Every structure is written in C-alpha cells, then in structure tokens.
Amino acid sequence: MSDVKFVVCHECDLLCREVSLKVGEAACCPRCGAKLFHHNRSTLDQTLALAITTAVLFSIMNTFPLMALHLQQNTRETSLFGAALAMWDRDMPVLCLLVILTTIAAPALQIGIELYILLNIKWGKHPQTTSLPMIVLQKLRPWSMVEVFMLGLLVSLVKLKDLADIIVGPAFWSCAGLIVVSAIMGSMLTPRHVWMWSQERKSHAHL
Known part of the structure; x- marks a missing residue:
C-alpha cells in the first residue's frame, strides 16, 4: 500500500x-x-521557457504601438494603455479601469507569479513553498482577459477598415502570440505538475 x-x-x-x-x-x-x-510530457524547463516567452510578449504588447489609423494624411498610433486612457477621456472610467485590470494588471501579476513559482522550484532553496503562490495563481487566472480584449479589437478593426487605413503594430501580434502561449501555459503549469516538480527537486536534494 x-x-x-x-x-x-x-x-x-x-x-x-x-x-x-x-x-x-x-x-x-x-x-x-x-x-x-x-x-502530458511537459517538463520544468519547457514550462519555464514558455513563462519567459510570455513575459517577453507581454513587454512588447505594452511597449510598442497596438495599431495606427491613417486618415487624410494624418496617422495616429495607439498603445494598449493609451486605448484604456481614451476611454477615460470619453467619460467611461469604469470601463477604463476594467480594461487596465484585466489586460495589464492581472496578466502582469499572473506572469510574475508563474515565473516566481518556476524559478523557485528550479533554483530556490525551499521549492515546497510554492503552494500559496499557486493558490493565488489559480484565483487570478480568470481575471486575465487578454483574449476578450483581442476579440473586441478585431471587431473594431472590421468596422474601421472602410473608414481609414489600418496599420497593425507589433503589439497586436504580440497580443495574439501571448494568447496562444498563455493557453499552453495553463495546461502545463498545474498544481499537480508543480507538486511533482517540487517532489523531484526535493528528492534530488536529499541524494
């Protein structure tokens, strides 16, 4: 037994x-x-590489322009944070704060916790202390809604294509890549895998 x-x-x-x-x-x-x-065949190193990839994609998404509109010799670029602030200027503070929370704050915190968990298991002195961060991560994941923002952005692009020339920026493609990588991360970084990796690290430390 x-x-x-x-x-x-x-x-x-x-x-x-x-x-x-x-x-x-x-x-x-x-x-x-x-x-x-x-x-699945996910390993700690593979999951850590994906976590670093999500951090890079998230940084690009929040640094470079999301899209640009070219209309009558005028070009106006906007970023993710700039799009949220535009809602504030149009007297939609609740929607502005909701976009910032679900597309910037929650994903940033989620990526930070994922990196902490994986780095702590791989190089930390106490890999078994990842239980509380993993619980927080499970509660936080439903608040990360980058894919919902992406869907709304695609609808806006379809409506604006006849009114102006649309130039898709690097942040747009980074956002699309982040959605795919985050979905894969969700299937690889699970409580079961974290527990298994922690036990493996603990058993190797006792050898």
Missing part, C-alpha cells in the same frame, strides 16, 4: 486512487465527473 498514491477531487473531495495514464489521457472523478489531472 505504500506505493499506492491518491488524489483528492477538487469538486466533491472524493479520495481517488491515482492511475497511470498515457500521454494525452485524462483521469476523471468517478462520482462527479470532474477532471482530476491530465497527463
């Missing part, structure tokens, strides 16, 4: 015996049907 491992369902708290899975398979709770864990 010492070799038997168990996992607790995060939905109904049922104690389930852990089973071995093939790559791509997922284990579900026999009582409520919630997915317990998904088996």
